[in-house]
Amino acid sequence: MKLFTVVAVALALPGVPAAAQWEPPSEVLLIDARGAGAWVLTCALQNKKGETVTRALRGSGKRSQRLSMLEARGGQCSYQAASDQQLTLTMRRGLYSCPLPTETRKGCEQVIEAGGSGRFEIRWLG
Template identity: 55%
Template structure:
């Protein structure tokens, strides 16, 4: 009985740690949030040199996330909704920050309604 209680205690104390997973430095993360019809599209090179497309679009609440493990470089383009602003942020320890503001471990950019543009994804070690 005591061993069962001890095992249950170990399992229950480990559960919150699983919910707080932090990606490794080689995972490139781009997130975007806004209202309306916005889009962020990235063309990335994987470790084999193949082009991989990733995209997030408006329509859901909260941050929309696109990721790529061990991206070797690439470019992302964005388009805010015509009447609503868009916020873009990026994180990844191996990647240079292509956006103008750094806050709480993310580099960020606020895009005005109707705004569009692009940014490059570059690894720091290449």
């Protein structure tokens, strides 16, 4: 019972991260895409062996999706928002430069208006 009490108190203390707050290491490329409707995000990324790996996300509702890759060495992503809905892309900084125009506390983001499309580069800083 004492161990349970110590763990419960430790989790309640400020500055002690809870299990739900875990963040992946900075070597992991993370791009979150949020939007309703039929949006698309496609990335052609180079892995640490120099091979090109293609990752794609497709929206079909109002939920968020996450594209991730360990130690992506660079690449290019393209996006297309749904014809009648916005698409929000958020990229965690980590070991990557932020190619999206709005700086956030943890990275950068861009809101793409309905029907909008474009591309951005992924650059590894490690």
